[in-house]
Amino acid sequence: MPLYKTITVNEQTSLAIWKVEESEDDLWKGIELTTHCQNRFNGMKSELHRRAFLSIRHLLAKYGYEDVDLVYDEKGKPHLKDGNFISITHSHNFTGIIISTAEEVGIDIEMQRDKILRIANKFTQFEEYRTLANTAAVIRKLTIVWGAKESLYKIYGHKGLSFLHHINVKDFMFDNNKTTAQIIFEGKSSMYGIRFLEFENFTCVYATRDNE
Ligand SMILES: CC(C)(COP(=O)(O)OP(=O)(O)OC[C@H]1O[C@@H](n2cnc3c(N)ncnc32)[C@H](O)[C@@H]1OP(=O)(O)O)[C@@H](O)C(=O)NCCC(=O)NCCS
Missing domain, CATH: 3.90.470.20 (4'-phosphopantetheinyl transferase domain)
Structure with missing residues (x-):
């Protein structure tokens, strides 16, 4: 699985980037989505978007999180249920997340x-x-x-x-x-x-x- 890069920003904050090269089937392995995310996934017309979305769940796993640990507010901003901070991005075949135990972060x-x-x-x-x-x-x-x-x-x-x-x-x-x-x-x-x-x-x- 192509985890592309990880960066330790400081003691509390780190980020990881994924290069999406796997098939949708391969990316499903080990992933379970909440009903909310499954519904969003079902509405995604672009296969690359679906693969990017799944790859982000693999990035979450790198930090010990699953999809169920993530909630979205009414603006679409993601939050971790344990109170840690997260930001998510995807662009074509690259995806990334940044997680901090201490402060709001954006990527x-x-x-x-x-x-x-x-x-x-x-x-x-x-x-x-x-x-x-x-x-x-x-x-x-x-x-x-x-x-x-x-x-x-x-x-x-x-x-x-x-x-x-x-x-x-x-x-x-x-x-x-x-x-x-x-x-x-x-x-x-x-x-x-x-x-x-x-x-x-x-x-x-x-x-x-x-x-x-
Ligand atoms: C929400 C926004 C920041 C998303 O950025 P984007 O470049 O389109 O897309 P990215 O892939 O980088 O980010 C998407 C992720 O941002 C997160 N996101 C969505 N809305 C968010 C919000 N209100 N706050 C924080 N994060 C948000 C989500 O995690 C989303 O991915 P996911 O739904 O798959 O988990 C962007 O669409 C936006 O509204 N930007 C401000 C627009 C603006 O003022 N433009 C002025 C131009 S002059």
Whole structure:
């Protein structure tokens, strides 16, 4: 089973990424879904989506959890019944989860695509990135910024939180693999740590309250 990567973020927090290569039948092995998740699964038209969904249950198993340990709130945000924190992502054939015993966490995996150039001005001050050496670098950078904002949205989850106006991702060097972000919303400011990694034309970004 292709567990692709695991990262220990700190003593309380770690993440795991799966590369979905198995058939749907193989991914069913050892997995049982709650009625809620089985119903969702039955409604998934894309086979890749179903395989991704099942692969996430294998990632949960890596941390000793089963589907039954997971509940979704009315916004679709996943929670662990034991009070630990979780965030989930899937993009094409990669899936990931981040789990923390201590703090809210968010994760996002995105494929690096040209399309992001067209939507950039909707979620960031695009001008800042024009100085980069080439278009490929701009796409990489924008994908990281987008992933950071998606990860933060998954933590913060307030209706009305605007990627463009309320979340600011501090500029960063690719080699540092990390940056910070600030959310200023309804008169309150909060800082988050952002870390990222890139593999096979995908970008994985995760956010934690620990911004060291
Ligand atoms: C909910 C949202 C964050 C999901 O992100 P996505 O990139 O579409 O998809 P991902 O695969 O990365 O994440 C999906 C997972 O997020 C989780 N999720 C769904 N809703 C969530 C929420 N409200 N809060 C936290 N996590 C959520 C779920 O675990 C879901 O997977 P699962 O249902 O299979 O368990 C996204 O659709 C969204 O609403 N983003 C904000 C939109 C926005 O403001 N855009 C502004 C653009 S300018």
